Amino acid sequence: MIDFKLFQHPQRYIANEWNVVKKPHDKHIPICLCYPDLYEIGMCNLGLRIIYSILNEFNDVVCERAFLPGEDLCGFLAQNNQKLFSLETKLSLDKFEVLGFNFNYELNFINFLYMLHLSGIPLACRERKDLIVLGGGIANPEPLAEFVDVFYLGEFEAGAEAFIGVLRKYKDKKERLEALSGIDGFYVPSCYSVELKNGKYGFTKIYNYANFPIKKTHVKDLNESPYPLKWLTPHTQIVHDRVPIEIARGCPNQCTFCQARATYYPYREKKVSRICQIIEEIYKNSGYENFSLLSLSSSDHSQIEELIDALMAGFKQKRIGLALPSLRVDDLMGRLYPKLHLLRKTSLTVAVETANDHLRGQLGKKIDINKLFEAAKIIHSLNLKHIKLYFMIGFEEETEDDLTAIGRFLEKLNRETRMALNVSINVFVPKPFSLWEGAGMNEEATLLNKISIVKNSLPRRRSINITTAHVQRSILEAIISRADKGFSSVILEVFKASLNRRDLASNWQLWLEVMRKNNIDHRMYLKPVTENFPWSFINTGNSSCNLNHS
Ligand code: SF4
Secondary structure: OOOHHHOOOHHHHOOOOEOOOOOOOOOOEEEEEEEOOOHHHHOOOHHHHHHHHHHHHOOOEEEEEEEOOOHHHHHHHHHOOOOOEOOOOOOEHHHOOEEEEEOOOHHHHHHHHHHHHHOOOOOOHHHOOOOEEEEEOOOOOHHHOOOOOEEEOEOHHHOHHHHHHHHHHOOOHHHHHHHHHOOOOEEOHHHEEEEEEOOEEEEEEOOOOOOOOEEOEOOOOOOOOOOOOOOOEOOOOOOOOOEEEEOEEOOOOOOOOOOHHHHOOOOEEOOHHHHHHHHHHHHHHHOOOEEEEEOOOHHHOOOHHHHHHHHHHHHOOOOOEEEOOOOOOOHHHHHHHHHHHOOOOOOEEEEEEOOOHHHHHHOOOOOOHHHHHHHHHHHHHOOOOEEEEEEEEOOOOOOHHHHHHHHHHHHHHHHHHOOEEEEEEEEOOOOOOOOOOOOOOOOHHHHHHHHHHHHHHOOOOOOEEEEEOOHHHHHHHHHHHHOOHHHHHHHHHHHHHOOOOHHHHHOHHHHHHHHHHOOOOHHHHHOOOOOOOOOOOEEOOOOOOOOOEO
């Protein structure tokens, strides 16, 4: 038994949170949900919490969790030949029948391999015997196809019953994968072959029973779909220490650069009564007092005002804190904020994207900047002091004037509203399934130059705080998210090279060197794409698949 007190933040490894589920493994199908990052980050993932509670609802399933340990514990496990374990029962990961990994962030792919390595589990699918590695939360699964036995593409709530049904019916791994490959949402890479000819991907299924194309799944009625009412309450501070209450999924808007819109397609709302019931239950079960109303665009909820009124009526006495992080800038803001303010602290976050109305129009982003000024004044009168603003740079059609306009805009907003501004400048990454998935991405030098133009345009005031994207990391994100199956060799080599120096896993020079060794010119991933994509065999139901198959 490891003495966790000897390691930093031992609370990460305890797992005796309120509402934790502990079941015997005997006569149960053991599944471990793995998050390839620290506990404090992974526990903010709503998907992980939803799946944990759904799987533990099955009488014959035991679902546990595992996270990437801190560096000190990783070192200890490696040096002492001990295996990575689940939180609940401290069972080593190789003893589970299924490990379900969340891949919502490309730069965590190396951590995923590291977790397998720490567990003594072979990295390549073909070298594993019985254990199934399931991957989810990923848009383009291809760069991980060598390491993951089966992906679930879509919303797991819609596929959980079928998944457990297969695990119950078959005990042999091959039979399990065969059965899963015929069910909507499941993608078993070994059932397909891909060929790249003249820049176009041709997809072929090797076995008749496998589905083709792969259809993403989604929950039809969010009101009926389970929510983790027995909210796990960590003993340690996690990164976003408030309970996200999902009020809608998907987004009715059409911003050209947005991947989330396609990932969570179609747009669905939860009823006011169901949302209030969820908050009430979680409040009772967890002791949490801070909630955030989660959706990609809260203003688009058709009953948002009724919802805020209902929450105020129900929770005013309890003084819970509510955040509405994704309000669109429109008339609603001025009406909602004074109400929200009565429910303790609120914050204002606005994704403006660009300071130029014309460019914003091209991006499909609907914001009336005049309304932002009006809303900011109302918020200031409520004694709120900060606005968080997001901008994005790196569009092909962007001019120098568009970039310097950011500085002029912030100066005016700061002067007229007297609010402190926390500004985040991000880089456009053409992500799979966004409307601009085929667009090119600016190269490193161009992006660095654009960022310095924006910085030079900013007024020097302490009340304007700016953080800028890490350009090389954004490019790496683009490369990994747009890569095909062949890129797995790069991921594997970077993993091996960073095995003893974990900080190297995100080192741009190392990735460049490994790509060069594999005869990959990284710039090809940044070019506009006119043919199909490595992920064109997936049908999101949102856009037509661009297929060439037999
Ligand atoms: S950027 Fe926001 S508002 Fe636009 S489509 Fe995406 S989620 Fe919707």
